[in-house]
Amino acid sequence: MPAAVCSEPTPAERARSVLSAAGSLTVTTNGQRVELIGLHTVDAAARLLLHNPSDGDLAAELAVAPHGDLTALVEFTDVAPVAVRERVRARLTLGGRLTALGPKTLVFHPARAVLTDDDGTAVIGLDELTLASPDPLATHEAEMLARLDAAHADTVAPLARLLPARQQLGASDVRPLRLDRHGLVLRSQTPDSHHDTRLPFATAATHPGDAVRQIHVLLARATARPRRRHLPSRS
Structure with a gap:
């Protein structure tokens, strides 16, 4: 194993x-x-x-x-x-x-x-x-998350397909919350609550370019899945 x-x-x-x-x-x-x-x-x-x-x-x-x-x-x-x-x-x-x-x-x-x-x-x-060492993405995280969020339709919306079905169907909005070498955390929000889900990378990222490649791997997995109805769109 x-x-x-x-x-x-x-x-x-x-x-x-x-x-x-x-x-x-x-x-x-x-x-x-x-x-x-x-x-x-x-x-x-x-x-x-x-x-x-x-x-x-x-x-x-x-x-x-x-x-x-x-x-x-x-x-x-x-x-x-x-x-x-x-x-x-x-x-x-x-x-x-x-x-x-x-x-x-x-x-x-x-x-x-x-x-x-x-x-x-x-x-x-x-x-x-x-x-302990700081995460290699720590000083780049804010900019990278802002870029992901700005390209919501092309990045976050497809990645939301990797969330558990209950969170997909119940969420009114999904946003990128945290990014580190281990993966990306998405926050799914309803009108009165929220839930955070980590999408783990296959291998730990060692620098920002590596993290971008890992996100593309997640996107490939997400777009290979059928789209569920009522996936949240950006408000």
């Missing part, structure tokens, strides 16, 4: 992907709550580098901290890049401490991570977070 194909990212991988793709974050210390937009990067050890001006509020609080560091929480919100009901896909909260690195950069050293999504809440240890 062929080996089973892993079709889901682990919570640690999801967390690293959120870190990699996020454009903003919120930092909470004992004294303040600050939102930073486009002012962070992540290094190989999963440390956050906060590029905060030397006269910024966080740097000022850190400068008078008794031990040269600050206990802090850093929060990320992962939002679907297409219009779906309940667009928040996950929330990631990191606990740790802030220290200074030069005059204009702060370093956040995570000690733990908590990821909350539709599957529940997962506590991720520092070793797991450090050893």
Whole structure:
């Protein structure tokens, strides 16, 4: 028998992907709550580098901290890049401490991570977070999903044939929700509920071009199936 194909990212991988793709974050210390937009990067050890001006509020609080560091929480919100009901896909909260690195950069050293999504809440240890890698599609996912959604009639509508029959017949709309190296997740929506279904790739994608090829394989499977009546059309 062929080996089973892993079709889901682990919570640690999801967390690293959120870190990699996020454009903003919120930092909470004992004294303040600050939102930073486009002012962070992540290094190989999963440390956050906060590029905060030397006269910024966080740097000022850190400068008078008794031990040269600050206990802090850093929060990320992962939002679907297409219009779906309940667009928040996950929330990631990191606990740790802030220290200074030069005059204009702060370093956040995570000690733990908590990821909350539709599957529940997962506590991720520092070793797991450090050893995990972000998905190779993480920084490309938003653009790729937007393109899929824009070509809805040629991509998403045919792919909806791969959904279970009950979801096809009951859905008023289907949208691409998530894309990672393991597959594509579609959200089928009714007027008062929704359901997410993963369409797994045959093999894990290693880069965006590979993911496009895998989506074409899914499309070939979908178009080979007979069209069910009342398949959702784009509203």
